[in-house]
Amino acid sequence: MRYVWAVLVGVLLAGSAFGYDRIAGKKFAGRSEVIAEHGMACTSHPLATQAAVDILQKGGSAVDAAIAANACLGLMEPTGSGIGGDLFAIVWDAKTKRLYGLNASGRSPKSLTLEYFGENGIEDIPAFGPLPVSVPGCVDGWFELHDRFGKLDMEDVLKPAIGYAREGFPVTEVIAYYWGHNAKILEEYAGFAEVFMPGGKAPEEGEIFRNPYLADTLEKIAEGGRDVFYEGEIARKIAEYMEEQGGFLSYEDLASHESEWVEPxxxxxxxxxxxxxxxxxxxxxxxxxxxxxxxxxxxxxxxxxxxxxxxxxxxxxxxxxxxxxxxxxxxxxxxxxxxxxxxxxxxxxxxxxxxxxxxxxxxxxxxxEHGDTVYLTTADEAGNMVSLIQSNYRGMGSGMTPGKLGFVLQDRGELFSLDEGHYNCYAPGKRPFHTIIPGFVTxxxxxxxxxxxxxxxxxxxxxxxxxxxxxxxxxxxxxxxxxxxxxxxxxxxxxxxxxxxxxxxxxxxxxxxxxxxxxxxxxxxxxxxxxxxxxxxxxxxxxxxxxxxxxxxxxxxxxxxxx
Structure with a gap:
């Protein structure tokens, strides 16, 4: 028996010497691939993945599962996502056997002009505060996707995120690290610490975090649809907060927002x-x-x-x-x-x-050069597949945290140029250059x-x-x-x-x-x-x-x- 064990060890060491770190001969794989027949979800948080798989098992489509996962990530990984940010997606529809692309990115405030920056001696759009805030496109993106490819009611799709927001979830290791880093920068902005720094500090690994404000917001979205966010109570609260903070994003900017279906x-x-x-x-x-x-x-x-x-x-x-x-x-x-x-x-x-x-x-x-984002992908039993990416930009975004809504507004407008004549030069009602990209291969x-x-x-x-x-x-x-x-x-x-x-x-x-x-x-x-x-x-x-x-x-x- 000792001889057999010694031979086995020798074989494994020899394999390691040739650069193969695992029995399966995969030099770099840190874990095995997951293989399943009926449906699949891959996200940057285990609980979000489990929520997506639950939706699939209840008869939801790949799009339903993707929205459920994204909603959970906005709560569990606010260091890279949230309903204050933008969204892009590529969907393979098994019925029509083709790809569909969705650009759910928001536009700049219509009342903010290029001249404003020059008149105030601003050479670059700042990373934080009210000036880099553009219209958040995520929620409209959810409903565009759901209206076209969803199967379950939106109340069922958002139910896992609402439950975790109200009851709490344990913060994971990598997210805790970035949360602490973001909090040091953003705690000075009105509303941020109240939502994201319970007890005056960012939550640590393993600590249970709750966001009842976000639970309330998601419940209103589930019941009232995208209009409650862009034309109703939530839109008015965002506009009021931005005005108080000296920002330009208005109710009219939110009410006029729409996503765009594009050809990949x-x-x-x-x-x-x-x-x-x-x-x-x-x-x-x-x-x-x-x-x-x-x-x-x-x-x-x-x-x-x-x-x-x-x-x-x-x-x-x-x-x-x-x-x-x-x-x-x-x-x-x-x-x-x-x-x-x-x-x-x-x-x-x-x-x-x-x-x-x-x-x-x-x-x-x-x-x-840098940005924090969440990417997720889902697939269902019918053969539909979703590639979806969503972000606040710069981790937790601008720091602008509208009162009692439970999320931070993005700072994607920082990526505009202020050089007149540049393709990406700032203009009112314009979408900035965007870093987040979903990919697909056929x-x-x-x-x-x-x-x-x-x-x-x-x-x-x-x-x-x-x-x-x-x-x-x-x-x-x-x-x-x-x-x-x-x-x-x-x-x-x-x-x-x-x-x-x-x-x-x-x-x-x-x-x-x-x-x-x-x-x-x-x-x-x-x-x-x-x-x-x-x-x-x-x-x-x-x-x-x-x-x-x-x-x-x-x-x-x-x-x-x-x-």
Whole structure:
């Protein structure tokens, strides 16, 4: 028996020596994929995932489950979401066998003009307070989705979130960390501490948190529909609060808000059709990067090689140059989306890459590098799938917390430019450039995967890395998300030396020394960072076996679940 045990240990150690950390041979997977036949939900909080699965088991659609999960996340993960923010979604409808895109982002206040900033000596829109607040689009997005694809009554869909808001839930580890960080910044704003700092402090890991104000608000929304939020009692309370705080968001801004159904756009990457939503979001940056990378045999270089990472970084720089110039509200500009994601344009951009030398970092505009978001994906027994992303921006948003409503208003307006003539220049009633992007993949006209990666400018970079991990490097759904990531940014911490023109490459732990030295030899400035690499969820449809595979990465508190 001792001999058998010794042999087994030897085999496992030998496997580890070759880089395989698990019996299944998955080098990077921190956990197994979840596999279920009837339905699946993957979110960044276990209780939200369980709520979504419960909705599916009660006969709800994938959209019902997504709304239920999003409502729970707005309560349980206010560090990245809430009904004071915006929403985007891509839905695969099994009945019509096509994708539908929803842009539920809000617009700037109509009474706030570009001249106001100049007259008051404001060179950049501030991150917090009343000025960056735009119309919250989340609730309207819920009802647009529900009206088209929902099955259960909205009262049933919002019931789990209402129950947790009133009865309480234990705060999880990662969320507790970010909650404390946000609270230090936002506690000075009226109403914030009353809702989010019970007893004068942010809740700690394991502590039970309740939000009875939010429970009341969600009950009113469930009973009165979206109009109670945009034209009724809640809208009036928001407008009154904003006026008291010297803000510009008005009742009229809320009452005139509407979401927009849009056509997702795609490129084919090695036989897979990758879908994103068009601007004002940054989804097409991922498509532009994939178009450039398809011209190289990445599988030959291998995951984690300096050659592959160099190409990834250079493709990102090229896409983000266009991001800085063009990505904005299409209602105010004629955007060349088809050209930017075309094969012909990719050939031209590919010709600018030098395999041996890092290029200068192209301008990032005024678009922030970081952001906190929630991404979730759901699938039901009928074959419907949802890819949904939702955010306040900058974690818990602007700090503007309307009295006794239980949520913070977003600060998405910070992302407007104040440079007159810029595509993304501030204007009344305009949607700002947006960082949050849901992703979807089809193959041969059938759904293959709903997926997303959270986190500001990391999102398109994360989308590309996950897809390349799966398609080029043969990783599974969970492993593709858990594998170490790269993030290229346009700024660095002050070191006493001028930053390299090529920006900064941040590497997560897991890349070897040879890779780092290889990148440095090409002229890249390398820094390590524990955070800022996003948070990934995904569901893959296995048509051959008739099951769903779910993944939720270990960088967050989340969970994949199904039945």
């Amino acid at each position: 756009v795609s490129v084919n990457y090695r036989g897979y059709d990758v879908w994103e939503l068009p601007p004002n979001g940054q989804g097409i940056a991922a498509l532009q990067m994939l178009q450039v990378l398809e011209g190289y045999e990445l599988a030959e270089y291998g995951f984690g090689s300096s050659e592959y990472l160099h190409l990834l970084i250079e493709a990102k720089k090229l896409a983000f140059e266009d991001r800085a110039k063009f990505y904005s509200d299409p209602a105010f500009n004629d955007l060349p989306v088809a050209e930017l994601i075309s094969d012909e344009y990719a050939v031209k951009r590919r010709g600018l890459i030098d395999m041996d030398k890092a290029a200068d970092a192209y301008p990032a505009g005024n678009f922030a 193959k041969d006209g059938e759904p293959w995967m709903g997926f997303g990666v959270m986190g500001g400018a990391m999102q398109p970079q994360g989308h590309v890395q996950v897809l390349v991990n799966m398609i080029d490097f043969g990783m599974g759904l969970q492993e593709a998300g858990d594998a170490p990531r790269m993030r290229h940014g346009g700024s660095s911490q002050p070191t006493g030396e001028e930053m390299a023109d090529g920006g900064v490459v941040y590497l997560e732990s897991g890349f070897d020394d040879a890779t780092v030295e290889g990148l440095k030899a090409k002229g890249h400035m390398i820094e390590s960072s524990r955070g800022g690499y996003g948070g990934y969820q995904a569901i893959r449809r296995d048509a051959e076996n008739g099951v769903y595979h779910g993944a939720s990465e270990s960088r967050k508190d989340g969970q994949a679940g199904g039945y």
